[in-house]
Amino acid sequence: MRYKSPELMEKIVRFVDEYYMVHQKSPSMAVIADEIGLHRSNVQRYLAEMTEKGMLIQKGRTIITPGIEKNSKPVLAAHVGSIRCGTPEFEEQDIDAYYTLPEAIFGKGEYYILTAKGDSMIEAGIEEGDLVVVRKIQEAEIGDIIVALLNGENTLKRYTKDKSGQVFLHPENSSMEDIPVSEEDEFYLQGVATHIIKKIASSIDKLR
Numbered sequence: 115m116r117y118k119s120p121e122l123m124e125k126i127v128r129f130v131d132e133y134y135m136v137h138q139k140s141p142s143m144a145v146i147a148d149e150i151g152l153h154r155s156n157v158q159r160y161l162a163e164m165t166e167k168g169m170l171i172q173k174g175r176t177i178i179t180p181g182i183e184k185n186s187k188p189v190l191a192a193h194v195g196s197i198r199c200g201t202p203e204f205e206e207q208d209i210d211a212y213y214t215l216p217e218a219i220f221g222k223g224e225y226y227i228l229t230a231k232g233d234s235m236i237e238a239g240i241e242e243g244d245l246v247v248v249r250k251i252q253e254a255e256i257g258d259i260i261v262a263l264l265n266g267e268n269t270l271k272r273y274t275k276d277k278s279g280q281v282f283l284h285p286e287n288s289s290m291e292d293i294p295v296s297e298e299d300e301f302y303l304q305g306v307a308t309h310i311i312k313k314i315a316s317s318i319d320k321l322r
Contacts, residue, residue, distance in 0.1 A: 118163055126150060126160060127169055128314070130179055135216055135311075140177045181219065189215040191225040191247065197261065199240060199270050200232030200285075215247065220309060224250040227311075228261070228270070234285035235259070235270060244312040246270065248305035263302040264295065270307065 129149050133141040141149070147157040161177065164170045171178050193211040213227060230244045238259060240246060254260050260273045262283055271283035271293065281301070282292040295301050 118160060122150065122152075123160065123164055123169060126157075126164065127179055130170065130177060131181070131219075132311075134178060135219070136213060140175075142175065143177070146177070189217055189220055189223070189225055191215050191227050193227045193229070193245075195228065196231045197228040197246070197268055197270050198232050199230050199235040199242070200290075220247065225308075226250065226305070230270065234287045234290050235272075236287055238272070238286035240270070240286070240307075240310055241312070244310050246307050247309040247311065249308050250305045252303055254303055254306050259307040261304040261307065263300075263304050264293070265300050268304065269293075 126146060129146065130141060133145070143154055143157055143161065146161075147154045150157060152160075161170060161172065165172050168180065171180060191213050192209045193213060194209055215225060226248055228246045228248060230240050230246050231242050233242065235241075240259075248261050254273045256273060256275055258273050259270065260283075261268060261270055262273075264283070269283065271285055274282045274284045274292070276282065281295040283295065284292050
């Protein structure tokens with residue numbers, strides 16, 4: 115097998131990154147082969163060429179990407195259910211899973227993860243089913259995508275203000291209107307969205 119598919123190489127890089135993010139260790143060659151759907155000998159050839167190109171780093175059986183520091187500290191983030199990217203709804207507080215996030219990618223801080231629902235943030239690239247990584251902070255800048263608790267209900271929206279200083283929660287969907295926040299409203303910032311974890315559709319999936 116002389117020809118090496120660039121698309122397949124990119125798929126391997128994404129998988130190695132995602133696997134390390136979840137398990138805090140690199141996948142074995144057998145795990146990569148099972149995920150990609152190729153024989154181990156073919157995967158071995160891919161890994162060798164990708165290492166030569168600088169796309170991967172191999173140290174013994176450890177396989178990582180240059181963007182991941184093997185000794186970076188993991189950040190533990192709880193998955194706390196779903197959040198409506200449309201009309202605000204009550205947040206599910208039950209923690210159903212924990213994920214380790216590499217500090218080298220996500221940075222220092224305290225995080226939690228929500229599953230997006232609805233279509234109000236699609237123009238920001240956030241679709242239903244996406245995992246949204248949220249950093250727990252109590253301050254946000256104009257333009258940040260925030261998790262807001264508004265009158266006892268929560269929602270994921272972009273934080274904006276008009277010239278008069280009026281706060282709005284802006285949906286990234288041109289068919290929807292902004293949600294004004296008045297002084298009478300109970301409004302709390304629950305965090306700022308920093309990353310989206312999603313599966314990218316690809317023709318390479320047909321090889322699995």
